[in-house]
Amino acid sequence: MNRFVSAAAIALAAGTSASAWALGPGDEVRGDQVYVRCMACHSLASDRVGPRHCGLFGRLAGSVAGFEYSPAMKNSRIVWNDKTLDRFLSDPASMVPGTTMTYAGIPNPQERADLIAYLKHANGTSECASSQQAGAH
């Protein structure tokens, strides 16, 4: 992780574009560390400042029952998948102007791939299974 952060910082300082990183397959273990950045506002199983991430893949953006979304997100018509998540995570406000996810984004495509791999893995765990079961009742 430290090496990752340093690489990002060096690339930023040197003006290297995000595409300069060689993109490998997403790694859920590294993605777990990237997910820490999301944890001020998000968790897997419950809604916080941001909506829960269990059930994310295939979900229509702005559709978690009881969560108060921005009109921008509600009307975005985005369905969350690898591609839409990658685009959103790179620059949330650019993809959904007016979103309350006021976060500059993750410029490193490898980190985004790792984060998406983590979210996919997490969605298959018992934590998400039980939370979705509870939500269905």
Added chain:
Amino acid sequence: MTFLQFTSPTAARRVFLGRSGLMLSSAAVALLAGNDALAARNAGPGSNDVRILNTALGAELEAIAAYQLGAESKLLDKPALDLATTFQGHHKAHADLLAETVIKLGGKPAVAKSSYGFPVDQLQSQADVLKFAARLEQGAVSAYLGAVPLFGDPQLAKAAASILGDEAMHWAVLRQAIGEPPVPSPFMS
């Protein structure tokens, strides 16, 4: 010396309040509350800056509730309890200032939720509570780091960076308290 090794909680509290809380508050108030020109430049309840401030306010309100949970858990002994109370006070100061600024900019400040889904069943010891708090503080640092470049007004970005610094100190002290290296890397992300 770790925070938990202070000879008295009062001494620890005095050190933390003296070194960070009060100075941060006065600097932040000067940056935001006293700057009417800022309000004129960024007026409008739907402005981007108001959205950023309200998202931050929502997270601060949750942090206040989380520290309240920790304080009432009976899992924290006196030095750690004092730490939690002090940090909760900082989050209250952040929240007050953010709410005030949202109002100044013509927006409606976010309010605390009636309940938060904290993982209460996973908090069985003092270490659990401090680790939980440390993770929240780390997340808060990342959130402010991600928000700072988005502000339209550089004075607001500066004030948010001031809060970021405070949250980073919380994170470091909590890590130290649970026996982890307080500053694990040269960069935050």
